[in-house]
Amino acid sequence: MDRSGLPRAADRLNGLPHYLAGLPATEALPVPNPSTEESAMTxxxxxxxxxxxxxxxxxxLIFATYxxxxxxxxxxxxxxxxxKPLYYQFAAEHAGQFTWxxxxxGPEVWKVRIGRPAA
Incomplete structure (x- = not known):
């Protein structure tokens, strides 16, 4: 892949494996929360x-939207x-600055609400 036109994306991709390798084995992704799902409907x-x-x-597109x-x-x-890899990328680049x-x-469609915490 020619990275000359996408230096920021290339930096993200290069840093991601290093970040993932340093995670403790017990770290888990957020799981669905019924109260969150209810608020999502409103x-x-x-x-x-x-x-x-x-x-x-x-x-x-995702990072531009965020x-x-x-x-x-x-x-x-x-x-x-x-x-899941996107979550780790957000955690590496925007620690404490996003919600997930x-x-x-799934198995065919995955939906995740991604946000910025209120000030």
Whole structure:
């Protein structure tokens, strides 16, 4: 892949394996929370469906959408697989600055609400 046009994406990809290798084996991803799911039904968040996007473009769209969020806002990511690597990328680059709530756990569709915590 020619990385000359995507230096930020290339840096993310290069750093991700190093971050993952340093995680303790006991660290777990957030799991669905019924109270979160109930609030999801009352609070509308725009959806970002990346299933039709080429894989190389997905993270770029997701991080651009996250970057445009204001404090307290969120969006729902719709994906065709568990976005677990994306969670680790957010944890590496935006530790303590994002929220992550699974809304649907596949097997064909995965939905995750990603947001910026309220100030």
């Amino acid at each position: 609070t509308a968040s725009p959806e970002l469906d990346v299933r039709q996007e080429i894989p190389a473009r997905r993270h770029e 970057g445009a969020l204001t404090a307290g806002a969120s969006f729902v990511l719709v994906n065709d697989h568990d976005p 709530d699974y809304l649907e756990l």
